[in-house]
Amino acid sequence: MAQETRMKTKKRKRKLRKWPKVIGLFFLLFFIGLAGYIYSIYGHAKETVNEKMSKDVESIDTSEVKEKLDNSDVLNILLLGVDERSDDGGRSDSIMVLSLNPKQDKSTIVSIPRDTLAKIAGKGIETKINHAYAYGGVDMSVATVENLLDIDLDYYVELNMEGLADLIDAIGGVTVYNELEWVDEGFYKAGYHWKEGEIKLDGAKALGYVRMRHLDPQGDFGRTERQRKVINAIIDKGKSTGTVTKLNDVIDVLGDNLQTNMSFNDMKSILLGYMDVTKNIESYMLQGENAKIKGVYYYEIPDEELEKVHDMLLGIGTTDTASITDGKSEDTE
Template identity: 50%
Template sequence: MTRTEKNRNKKSKKRWLRIPLAIILLIVLGAGAYAFSIYHNAKVTVNNKMHEQVNSIDHNITKKKLKATKPLNILLLGVDERENDKGRSDALMVLSLDPVHAKMQLISIPRDTRTTIVGKGFEDKINHAYAYGGSDMSVATVENFLDIDLDYYVQMNMEGLQELVDQLGTISVDNDIAWNDGKYEFDKGPVEMDGDKTMHFVRMRKQDPDGDFGRTKRQRQVIEGIVNRGASVGSVSKINGLIDIMGNNMTTNLDFDDMKKLLKGYKDTRKNIISYQMEGNGSNIKNDQGQDVYYLIVPDEEVSKVHGMITDIK
């Protein structure tokens, strides 16, 4: 058996983790699949284009925890960032990895959650932290909101999803509700989508009886569709294309060596996946201009519950 065949067989045994897009793709990058050219391209792309530290995370402490294979908390940010617009974090999730008990926990924070924006000193929607101060302020705000320490963050520009899907060809999802947005017909059941249709699918909210919660679910469905389709990609040119797209749309404080350590030391956490959506009550609150603004008010009991879910694995 040739070295290339061994590498292919080795890769086939590593199941893609069914968690949000950013961390899945980052872990896959660390695998060094198929050929040295891909491995080298991935390493250069991650370290030179994607890697960006933030002041709110002590990276020396984080690297020691990673080296010792201790539990980690990773903030996942899906950012709707368009031309001439800094954007807001469209999706916020805390991914907790517990290698001791082989457990992975994914907690979604509703983007309209009202909380103190660290660095600004006033309350606003938690997703506005990104608009005010990028990933750094988002990390600090989530840490303050849940009273936890975050070790890493991964930020993905949602616009990059369209390029990603088109590079793969198409993806398929199992749609829960039927609707027509004026451009596309989304029937209930299996739906095959290219990049543009995927963006329409993931952004719909007003026709969903579950509103933002329904959209969050569709985001996860798209992620799963990308994973399922990506796992079958065997073309070197396609893989290099995917790496280039990620390099243009993703930012993280994980470097290439960090990603390899995650793959090696935390791969068993996928054996037990726990998913949770924070809950609260909607409320209209007047802003300084006297306008009613919708917020999700998360009660202290819910915040304490989620804090305990995250810190208990420590």
């Protein structure tokens, strides 16, 4: 894959490009349907965001980002769902880019399979893209995704996947339509029967639902699709009046489990200037082929697909929305 690896720093001036930009899904939840309520808890939300959640990274130039935000330009945000482990630094279990296009009043969610073969920024090696987080945290993940898709990222949102359970419990659970029947082997509770059809998920069940992959014929792709279903269910639940009244609990959960380089003022500006993009949310997954290199399975993305997604995020391409490959990921990590 002929991509030049580089780590961005604050000293390197980046070109300001008029591209459609991106925002993280869980951050989107934070704002949907909450405009009329957030000011009533202004002090609590501001303190939680600025003191517990906000953390800058060197690979994002905040001065350029603020200029785009002030001009209501399109924004780029990377969402990382991180599986923290006691025996290592963790890996990014979920990697998504959501294109927020205020000029077209739409947003496009692009999922990047965690097995995707990519050149890791700052390491000079090609391996699974989710390893970037283990090697260099959010900074290296941001730079690696920027290199892969040839885009600039303006914000990142990192969510501890363990916190997903608390978030779902805080909003009273979610409902999804389950298309694959299986018996749990320990992701949630050994022997639990996941029936086909509409199912109600509390936090613990949701984690079991999104983490299973070995019993899914589509492997990691099936798991990514279930993650998207749960996220969409969270967004739908976030629009309800009942959830709005629970915003204090949601803020506390996010404060304990989420990090971002957004300040509270950034969030207010996006809340006021970008809400119309939630009217039309499309989703897409990078399309590629399974490859085996030195006995290890990867998901290899052809250059033409990377160019297609690059144009899609620029708002100049066409999207086969809600697309997911029929291939099977053989991920073992």
